[in-house]
Amino acid sequence: MKNFCGRTNPTTGALDWVEESEEYDYHQEIARSCYADMLHDHDRNEKYYQGIRAAVARVQARGEKVIVLDIGTGTGLLSMMAVTAGADFCYAVEVFKPMADAARCIVAKNGFADKIKIIDKHSTDITVGPGEDMEVKANVLVTELFDTELIGEGALPSYEHAHQSLVQDGCEAVPHRATVYAQLVESPLLWSWAQLQPVEVDGTRLSPPPAVGHCSGAHSVCDIQLSQVSPRSFTLLGPLCTMFSVDFSKPVSSAPQSYSSHFVAQMNGQAQVVLSWWELDMDPSGAVVCTMAPSWTYPQPKMAPWRDHWMQSVYFLPGESKVTEGQELTLTVYHDDYSLWYRLQSPSQQHPRGDLLLSRPCCVCQAHLVWTRPRFGELNDKLRTESYVSALRSVLKEDSVCLGVSDGSLLPVFAHVLGAKKVFSLENSRMSKQVIEQVLESNSMRGGVELLEIRPEQLTNNDLGGEQISVLMGEPHFSTSLLPWHALFFWYCRTALAGFLRPDATILPCSATLHMVAVEFQDLWRIRAPCGICEGFDVTPMDEMVQKSLDFRESREAEPHPLWEYPCRALSQSATVMTFDFTQCVPQQPIIRRGSLPFIRSGCCHGVALWLEYHLTQDVSVSTGLTGPIDEQGHCEWSRHRKQGVYFLRSGWQSSGDGRAAVSYDITFQPASGDIKMDFSVEQSQTVGGTL
Template sequence: MKTFYGRANPTTGGLDWVEESEEYDYHQEIARSCYADMLHDRDRNEKYYQGIRAAVSRVKARGERVIVLDIGTGTGLLSMMAVTAGADFCYAVEVFTPMAKAAASIVKKNSFSDKIKVINKHSSEVTVGPDGDMQERANILVTELFDTELIGEGALPSYEHAHLHLMQEGCEAVPHRATIYAQLVESEHLWNWTQIRPVQVDGHTLLPPAAMGQCSGTPSVCDIQLSQVPQSAFTALGPLCTMFSVDFSKLVSSTPCSYSSRFVVQAGGRAQVVLSWWDLDMDPSGSIVCSMAPKWTYSEPKEYPWRDHWMQSVYFLPAERNVSEGDELSLTVFHDDYSLWYSLSDGVDKSSSRPCCTCQAHLVWTRPRFGELNDWQRTERYLRALRSILRPDSVCLAVSDGSLLPIFAHQLGAKKVFSLENSGMSKQVIEQFLEANSIKNGVQLLGIQAEQLTAADLEEEQISVLIGEPFFSTSLLPWHSLFFWHCRTALARLLQPGATILPCSATLYLLAVEFEDLWRIRAPCGTCESFDVSPMDEMVQQSLDFRESREAEPHHLWEYPCRALTKPHPVMTFDFQQCVPERPVNSQGILPLTGRGRCHGFALWMEYNLTEDVTVSMGLSKPVSEEGECVWSPHRKQGVYFLQTPWESSGDGRTVVSYNLTFDPNIGDIKMDFSITQP
């Protein structure tokens, strides 16, 4: 039986009908998850193995039969560790059906089927008894239910149910304990991700709506590789505070709760942001610790265990406040079943209301988008380009999602400005800006799609200037923003002859790179040179027995250091002065590997040519250094194409990469093929 489901195409704007059969192959879906990264996390694996062995020894020392419950087993690795450590039997619970099937296959392949039972259910649905999923309650609880926020995957209710219904009283737990830490900081860099700053436009000050400054923002955590945020980008106002701990060997409550930490302010400034991370104690004594602390907390940075499945958290206070050295304050953390949030007060804050966006901007714009709108250098490039093309008789139409460009065009003196806003919420956000700056009639917002626009909507005016950033909320990969090109094509009938298009074109760039760590998330376990030969390592290698995706995927590369092995190379140019072609566009060429190292794949990004002399890059924000250092724009995701097997480069330029890229305008995607020629 075959079924079809509709999927919006981010590049063409159309609806693609995708076929899904009963034999749907989930290998790519599994490959794109974080399982590979977890399996490559040697520090995590070793700490879990040590904790499991210690727990099994403690239970055996009591003369008990060892029964393990592994909730969220994934590939089955932790269950196999438990049996290897001497457990008598293990129940491995996994709710994700494709992963449960993979776990059962891996368990069988490793000859553990007689001691491990894979249960394809949510743990809350597991039953105990003669006819149940488990024959008896377990006395060791092994879990990996954690996310960057610790509890975001429902760890608390899962633990609570397990202790009440699936575990023996006085059981062991691996991990045994989790502790959450937090630090109050001032950071203009991070604060720019949650509030819009005023913008100076030729004598005008564009002010954000008052509602935005009073809004507590979105409740979702901002999880990032905090190690890549330079310490110069924030000032610690207080000490690192221990907020609370959870003992997983005892009954855990999922009831909403709060914890406060009293501290003395160490440096005056503006309290804006809370940085947070957590540790896992794998045993009761706390001698086996798996820490999520960022790299700059380590006295020896080489000891820092890189991981991407668990990062660090950034929380924005509901409002910034001035604090002085010597002030005594309370930092309070609240939690419900799935999330945390913080407040700062002079006393103990008993308020437990979860932050909620009331201005709608935090629902329309992502945090990188806030940062992009606050980037004054980027804004000045757009203003410079607009000044060069706008005339007093210009009739402008803007095509982007929630963009300030149409307001800029009005303030720079355009005769009329229209703006297409496909999203009702983004339309309301821009309306707030217009009202806050008393220019409600200066920009006419049209809540329709480009192909639906008529001359009547434009008051019978012809468009002389079409502008866009381009930014669209549905874009993931760099070329998804070519939706602007499709809109331009749909609007051709309404454009004046010789109308100005901004940006006038876009260029796709390609760069061969050696990643410091990101390569691990897609590398087969057998290629991870950090593993030694041991029973655990063999299990790890067997636990990633599926095919990998051969497509580019989006990543914020500023979080993932890499080194260039070639020069940035333009591979495709898209001319927005012309309509989208009907036939595919192909580009072939070669790139010499001029940097010495291991090529893990290719970074791809767009550079938009606003005018002939003004360009905005969505990739590299600085030229590549002689050593190959890359500095990436934090505002947009870049595309990454991972090679199945890394290529070695001697750096002499004789090793050559051949590329073959084809952009299909009908599906809005780019097919890629790379090969290597060595002397």
């Protein structure tokens, strides 16, 4: 049976009706989850298993039957661990029905169906009693309800209800305790993701709107692989603070709380950012600890476990403030039932009830709703700005009429400063338009750029005041883009606007090129690899249906990843495999490229990284992928501003690096749909090379 799904095409901008099989959404939901990554987290699995065995043993030592409640069971792994450890019965709760169905299959396939009951409800909807969801209350509570922020998946309300209704008083809990840590730092790099900074354009200083500078920013946590942020990128202003702990074996409250840590500043600097992570004590003694601390906190950083489902958190203070060495400071963390936020104070600023009354910060300037944190970083990248300004300067004339096509871009502002006769800009949303209006107003340029809240195909001569466009410009950046080539939407816009362009109009960028390189990932390969659980625990972790879900995705398309967070080595040269000529309209015929890239370094090829490079002019280019040459060892430096495309091979290929093997590619750009279809494989060959 087929279903029709309406989707906005991020490349063409059109609304597409896509025919999908009835089971498509099921496969995609599971494939795009983090279940494989969690199953690959051996450190997590081993420590959960140790904690579960110890908890079961403590209940058995009291002469009681062991009844386990597993909230958020996922694949059923922790429930199977509990039964293997000697539990008499386990109630496994999974609200996501497709995953609950998969867990039933997995549990049955491993012979645990008689001792594990899968309940596909939210835990707060479960009833207890004869004939109900649970016959009796549990005396062991096992959960994996945590996200990078610890409580973002609703852990506190779930624990609160469980203690009120689902578990016995004095129950054992695995994990037993969670502790949140934080450290105050100065970091121009990280701060550039939170606030728009002044920009110099040909001697004119463009200042950010005051409302943006005074705004608390987006309320959502910034979760990243903090291990990939070099300690050289920040200055520690205070010690690592223990902010608060939650004992999961006792009643838990989801009510708003605040906790403070008092310390003395260790350095002079600008307090801007709080780095935070948490750890789990799997047993009451604290002997079994699962920590999320970044690798640079370890005596041997390479020994730090890698995981992607739990990372570290970056919190931006409402505003930066100067601190001096020896100054007494108070760092306060606040939380509601789903999120955390921080505030820095000196003792003189504190007041008795202020902490509990402070509400969660939220964006009031709209910029933090329009621009993502990587986008803030992109707008604050001085070298990148210089490239665009240099390119604009080379093409603008006194009579230039410019039209900008990008979401929330400063290029139209730059064009006005550089002396263009008239500047228009198409904005995709009212909010985006209002943010750019704030930028113009704060720099006394309100009439310098005319912002049009319309789509390219809706543009009329009246909108342009009868002018013909001499410079069509874009970064390109669009909020709907996920994969690098989604930004080819600029090409479709250029095509829709062809009738408004002068015959000699300049298109900036004039072209884009698709690049690829075969890579060996340090860790990212784990999210698509077969799973092994942990020492001493042997089950079939995923049934054929779940494995099919993972294969379904990896064999058909690339997926977006910020590769600066996921180190990799290049095993081949990087190569240009396709060119998109923006000086011409989108062609009607597909663009097809086939060829191969020889392996020039030894290693295990896990897949291919892909990105676009924009050629603003013949002399100026901007990369959304590699930001420098690949070194002799194959080390790659990736742009922090955009996600790259990653196509995972079905299995890793061990390369000797002698050039006898290569990764072959077959890439087709379909103009009608805007899709780029691709297929990669490894072949043995004496002679390899690219073909058109």
